[in-house]
Structures are given as C-alpha cells and as structure tokens.
Amino acid sequence: MEKNKVTMERLVNHCKNMGIIFPGSEIYGGLANSWDYGPVGVELKNNIKRAWWKAFVQESEHTMGVDAAILMNSKVWEASGHVASFADPLMDCRECKTRHRADKLIENYSKGSVNADAMTNEEMEGYIIAHKIACPVCGKSNFTPIRQFNLMFQTNRGVTQENANIIYLRPETAQGEFVNFNNVQRSLRMKLPFGIGQIGKAFRNEITPGNFTFRTIEFDQMEHQLFCNPKDDAKFYDFYKNRSMEFLTSLGLPAEKLRFKDHEKLAHYAKAACDCEYLFKFGWGEVNGVHNRTNFDLSRHQEFSGKNMEYTDPTTNEKFIPYIVEASYGLDRITLALLDNAYEVETLENGEEREVMRFAPHLAPFKVAVLPLIKKLHADKTHELYRTLAKKFRVIYDETGSIGKRYRRQDAIGTPFCVTVDDETLNNGTVTVRFRDSMEQEVVKLDDLVSFIQTKVED
Ligand code: GAP
Numbered sequence: 001m002e003k004n005k006v007t008m009e010r011l012v013n014h015c016k017n018m019g020i021i022f023p024g025s026e027i028y029g030g031l032a033n034s035w036d037y038g039p040v041g042v043e044l045k046n047n048i049k050r051a052w053w054k055a056f057v058q059e060s061e062h063t064m065g066v067d068a069a070i071l072m073n074s075k076v077w078e079a080s081g082h083v084a085s086f087a088d089p090l091m092d093c094r095e096c097k098t099r100h101r102a103d104k105l106i107e108n109y110s111k112g113s114v115n116a117d118a119m120t121n122e123e124m125e126g127y128i129i130a131h132k133i134a135c136p137v138c139g140k141s142n143f144t145p146i147r148q149f150n151l152m153f154q155t156n157r158g159v160t161q162e163n164a165n166i167i168y169l170r171p172e173t174a175q176g177e178f179v180n181f182n183n184v185q186r187s188l189r190m191k192l193p194f195g196i197g198q199i200g201k202a203f204r205n206e207i208t209p210g211n212f213t214f215r216t217i218e219f220d221q222m223e224h225q226l227f228c229n230p231k232d233d234a235k236f237y238d239f240y241k242n243r244s245m246e247f248l249t250s251l252g253l254p255a256e257k258l259r260f261k262d263h264e265k266l267a268h269y270a271k272a273a274c275d276c277e278y279l280f281k282f283g284w285g286e287v288n289g290v291h292n293r294t295n296f297d298l299s300r301h302q303e304f305s306g307k308n309m310e311y312t313d314p315t316t317n318e319k320f321i322p323y324i325v326e327a328s329y330g331l332d333r334i335t336l337a338l339l340d341n342a343y344e345v346e347t348l349e350n351g352e353e354r355e356v357m358r359f360a361p362h363l364a365p366f367k368v369a370v371l372p373l374i375k376k377l378h379a380d381k382t383h384e385l386y387r388t389l390a391k392k393f394r395v396i397y398d399e400t401g402s403i404g405k406r407y408r409r410q411d412a413i414g415t416p417f418c419v420t421v422d423d424e425t426l427n428n429g430t431v432t433v434r435f436r437d438s439m440e441q442e443v444v445k446l447d448d449l450v451s452f453i454q455t456k457v458e459d
Helices: 006-019 039-058 074-080 102-109 121-130 174-178 182-187 230-250 296-305 331-342 377-391 403-413 423-428 446-457
Strands: 001-003 021-023 034-038 063-065 088-090 097-099 146-149 154-156 166-168 194-203 216-226 258-262 270-280 283-292 323-330 343-347 353-357 368-372 395-397 417-421 431-435 441-445
Touching: 006 021, 006 331, 006 343, 021 296, 039 063, 039 230, 039 331, 039 353, 063 296, 074 166, 074 174, 074 296, 088 102, 088 121, 088 395, 097 102, 102 121, 102 331, 154 230, 154 323, 174 270, 174 296, 174 323, 182 194, 194 368, 194 423, 216 230, 230 258, 230 283, 230 323, 258 283, 353 403, 353 417, 368 377, 368 403, 377 417, 377 446, 403 417, 403 441, 417 423, 417 446, 423 431, 431 446, 441 446
Parallel strands: 063 194, 368 395, 368 417
Antiparallel strands: 001 343, 021 034, 088 097, 088 146, 154 166, 194 216, 216 323, 258 270, 270 283, 283 323, 343 353, 417 431, 431 441
C-alpha cells in the first residue's frame, strides 16, 4: 500500500463532499472566512469539546466551568484594553484597492523567517518598501501607510444607533471568566489556586484570507483561567505549557508536528506568552496559547467597575489581586489540525485509491456504521441493531451501494468500525465487524458487540 501526497485544496474538497465542513452561506456566494460544520464535522467538533472539558474541567479538582454571555457591558472591553488596542496593522494597495495585514505580508514574503510580531509599524513599513513586497492580488508594490484596525465587531443595543448603545461581540471568551471571578470564588467556596473553564464563541473582524477554517470571523475558544498567588505564576505558566503538549498529543496529533513559539512582542496584558503550533499542510500555525496575564485583568476590572477583586488568603490573611495564567485553545484550529493529520489517500495493492480519516477512535465522528448486506433481507435487523447501539454511541446506517463502496464511504469519514448484518446474524446471532485501519474483519456475537466496541472507543 502506498500513501499519496495530499494538498490543502484536496482536503477542503473532501470536507465539503463528505459533509464535514461547507462554505458558509454558500447558496448566496459565501461569506469570506466563514464556514459551516456539516453532519460529520459537528460530531468531530463536539468530541473535541468533550475531550477538552474532561481534561481541563472534569478531571481537575480545582476547576469549575461557566457559560457566560457573549454580549457583555461595553465597559468590560474598555477595561480589558480591547477598545483601545485590539487592532491589526492594515495597509491598502493603492493599485487594486485590496486591504492586507502588514505582518502577514512580511511573514509570507520571508516564508516565516522574519517575525513581524516583534516589529513596530515603522519597521514593518520600512521592510515592505525595502524588499518591494508585492500585493498578493495585483502584484504591484504600492501600499498606503499602516493604519490600526480594531478587530471587534460592534452592534447596537435598543432601537437607536447612538454611540451610547454600542455593544461588542466578544473577541475572546476569557473576559466572561474574569468578571465572574468573585461569583465563582464565593458561591463554590474556592481557594486559590483555582481555575475557571469555558467553551464558547468568539468573533473577530478578520480580513486576511483564512486558510480554510484556520482564521475565521467566528470561532470557538476553549479557555482555562488559573487564578493564583502572584508568587506561583511561573510554576503554573510552565505547568500549562506542558499541559498543551499533553492534551494535543492525547488527541492523536504527533509530537513531531507540534512546537512552541515564545512571543517576542507581548500583548498589552502579558508578562510571558507562547503559542503551541501545529505543522499544517500550509505551514506552522498557532492552535493554542499560554499567557501569564499577571493581575492586569482583575486590576482593570476593579478600577473600571469599582468592585473589589482582591482575594484574602485564609491561612496567612495576605490580601492581593490574583494573577491569571491562561490556557486558550482554538477549537476550530484543533479540529482542522486533526483533519489535516487524519486525512490519508492510499493506493491499495489492487490499484484502487482509498481515502481514509485516521481519527483516534474516541474522537471519530461516528463510532460504528451498521450495514445490511442485502437491504430486502437484513434491513429490519440492522435498524434494530442501530437502535441498540445508538444508546451508547453515535451510529450511522447505510444501505446504498455495494458493501465495498459502503466501507470506503465510512473510511472517508473516519468511522473505525463497520458492522455488517447478514444471514449469519439472523440464524446464529453474529455480525462481521470490519476495521477501518487494518481493513481486517472479525466475527462477533451480537450479545458481545456493545462491550467489544466500548473497549475500543474509550479514550
Ligand atoms: N484569551 C486569549 C486569546 O484570545 P488569542 O491567541 O488571541 O488569545 C486564542 O486566541 C486562540 O483562539 C488561538 O490560539 C487560536 O487557536 C484561536 N483563534 C484566534 N483567532 C482566531 C480566528 N480568527 N479564527 C480561528 N481561531 C482563532
């Protein structure tokens, strides 16, 4: 068996054809940087969410979850610094009138060897002129100076569109965790260090092309905020950095396709920060970040809200504003990394091409496919089996086409087990289980089927 090279374009087409990810608003010509997860993609995404929640909330004795509102009082975003400084450095091409991020122009031109993050706007403008970097759309090199462009989407609350009514779609889920620090601490009697975890949508007005779902205007974040005594910040920063690798490899991403990149230019709130990057087909890209946010967020919320954000240590009576170590994961980017890593195209010994998604079984969108060998004879028994298995797992039923074609369709969406119902099932109570990865088959008693699958799909 031979493995063929797969391009990003082929992966995007595969996702569309197999019901994993569709272009957003497609029948209206789409909307740049927006995508819809289809019946297969939504299962994968939900499984990743569950794995994250289990690892960061359920299994942590010191973490509680929240689900805070997307729309927040605008003062939150003044306090957090997003109104003043959550901006991208943009330049317009004077020739074709398209808009570009100066840092991305430099990174693409230098193939990632120059870190534009560490440059000032003047340095970026100078570099672009000195290297005659061309507009990716028209090929000319004639850009306007850089302007800062705020990434927050605004909307208006109420019936009038006055400034006083402006509210923002949250650009990060983190602030919903910070503003609830006192509520969580008091209601659940939490002692430092403790964490708050949350999964939810965030929105950013991204204008650069997104590399499929890598950069979108609407995405899910899975964020864990660890509140601690300032003296412990370095320890927890290292802990959550290591946790990144542990979590991403537990999903099946290979360690050799993951690396850390320390930030040279720190965000307005950070004392230390790093990204964890995955090697996508288009190059290295950030999937999660770990940030030592110091006491910036809670101090600013104390200042802007007038509410006390101090914590009193019950043993020493020491009063302080806690430091926050944040571990922020992009759900869509992790989903994309898993698709990128799992998708393989093989040429089999008989010359046939096989597309297969080698997801770890616990993340596979469908755990089992149930297939009647002959629809007329075996469909009823297969539907009955569907109902039994579906109480435990996400199952898919398929009766269309030859059994070989049906196996291929399940390989292409990553279903680890195909169960075929035939005369043996009706007469002897056994089914044939066919394995996605080895393509081997095994006869299993119907009575043993649930536990047979269960042991293989547990994480
Ligand atoms: N609370 C900190 C924070 O939001 P960030 O590095 O801006 O930090 C965290 O974002 C994660 O969110 C990133 O590591 C990435 O996985 C994801 N993310 C950020 N912008 C994104 C976008 N436009 N599209 C998809 N995912 C994005």
